[in-house]
Amino acid sequence: MTEPSRLELLRFARRVIVQQAAASLAQVDGWIAAEEEREAAQRRAEERRPKPAWLIERGIGVGSPPMQVHRGGCRMAQGVRVQAITEDQARRALYEHVGACEFCNPDTALRVIPE
Incomplete structure (x- = not known):
């Protein structure tokens, strides 16, 4: 071979x-x-x-205070600093002067007018 x-x-x-x-x-x-x-x-x-009806957005850092309340489907409320809350918690937060998102207007939806 x-x-x-x-x-x-x-x-x-x-x-x-x-x-x-x-x-x-x-x-x-x-x-x-x-x-x-x-x-x-x-x-x-x-x-x-299921999508939550209401969300709260917190500031940066552990234990930071709430910054804004959002409706559940708000595109501005994304990320790890957002958590679902009940309707009563959303109302209470708005009455306690937590800001309302200017895009989804949860204060209008909840008929809350902060003082």
Whole structure:
């Protein structure tokens, strides 16, 4: 049996690389599909989660006082410094001079006119 030529060895190396690349692409495609499904499931869960009617936004720092009251769907009330509150808590906060969001106007919705 004769030794394979340099050209035959290079062609063999190319076939091996193509096979490995195909396997790697298939693996990455699987990861992408799994991540897409995870994100879709997360979106579906978020859509099913009941939205709070009222939110309160706190200032920066642990134990900081409330800054603003928002309606539940207000786009200005996003992030970790926002928490759900009851309607009574929202009214009380507005009466205690916590600011009302100028975009969603919770004071108008609750018919609260701070003194």
